[in-house]
Structures are given as C-alpha cells and as structure tokens.
Amino acid sequence: ETGVTQTPRHLVMGMTNKKSLKCEQHLGHNAMYWYKQSAKKPLELMFVYSLEERVENNSVPSRFSPECPNSSHLFLHLHTLQPEDSALYLCASSQVAGGTDTQYFGPGTRLTVL
C-alpha cells in the first residue's frame, strides 16, 4: 500500500450503531487530520494529531471520537450519529513544516446515516 488509505470506503449505519473509520498513512508523516466534506459546504477540519498528540478539536460533537495509537494510524469512532452526519470523511497526513507542508489525502469514507 502507498500513500494514505481509508477503510471502509462506504458505510451505512443506523443512528444507534457504533462503527469506526480507519486511516493509515504509509508516508512516514508526523501529523494526521480528519475532515468532513458535506455537499455544498467547504471542507471542515475536525481533528488534528501532531506527533500523536491531539492538537486541534474543532468543536466536534462528542459522538465523534478520534484515536491515534501511533503516527501511522488514525481512527474515528462513531456512535449515535444523526442523519446530518452523512458525508464524506477524509483523512490526511503531512510532515509538519510550519504551515507550508503538503497534506496528502486518502480517498475518503462515504458515510450514510439512516
């Protein structure tokens, strides 16, 4: 595998389910990001982990819970979601460089909440 991978690519879940999204980066980067991409809205940054420490949490509801067990893996745990949480969830990674670093994105997980 190369680059940034995400699994699953598609997920349909009920409002009472618990599921997890997985992201893995094969680039040796030290920062990882979760974004939400909804129709007709700009990409929303949800969480950032830099050197495995959460450094950004953009007022995301507690039904989204991130986990970064090491610099290569990032999870997003989901529980009791709402239909408005249906979106494309993108993971990205970068090598921290004072704001000039390029973020490399995975293909995303298309989430549908019924």
Next chain:
Amino acid sequence: AQSVTQLGSHVSVSEGALVLLRCNYSSSVPPYLFWYVQYPNQGLQLLLKYTSAATLVKGINGFEAEFKKSETSFHLTKPSAHMSDAAEYFCAVSDERGGGYNKLIFGAGTRLAVHP
C-alpha cells in the same frame, strides 16, 4: 482570521480553451496558499502551493497560479483545457498556529466541466 473565497461554484469551458479559476483570500499574516484538485470518488491532490518564494507557481498537469498581494488573489490557470481536467478544485490558505502543523482553511470549491 484567514478565509478563502472562490468565485463561481461551477465553471464550464471548451476543450482547448483557457481555464481560469478564481480565488481570493483574507489573511492577517503573509499567507501560504494552496490549490487542490478532487476527482470523482477520490481524495484531494495537491496541484501547487505558494510559500513566499516566486509569485508565479507552476504545478502539475500544466496548471499555474500567480500570487498577487495587492489584489489578495491566487487565481489558477491552464492555457488549454483537457477533458481529464474535469474535477472539483479547492483553494486553501494556511492558518498555521505556531504548533507547526498545517491548518488549512478551504474555499467552497469550483467544479470545472470541460466539453468537447
């Protein structure tokens, strides 16, 4: 706070025509600026970035962008559109907070259609 405005949510051009996608930014500090492209069912891919070196930045697939401080603009151009350029394009400004990591503020995106 930093912000990005992309003028035109949809742009349509003929194959072989000039592509011009507009981006204006607002930043309280000298900005770092990025253009990303998203093809259907894929994540975002970097086209080019401005990091305070040359104001005319060349990227992949024949795209380039010019940083104009006086106009607070970073428009993306390509001299001759190809069918494979049909995608959504995002302009972003970096909101680096001193923690080193790159917090990107994205525009709403411009969907480019290329017709024969």
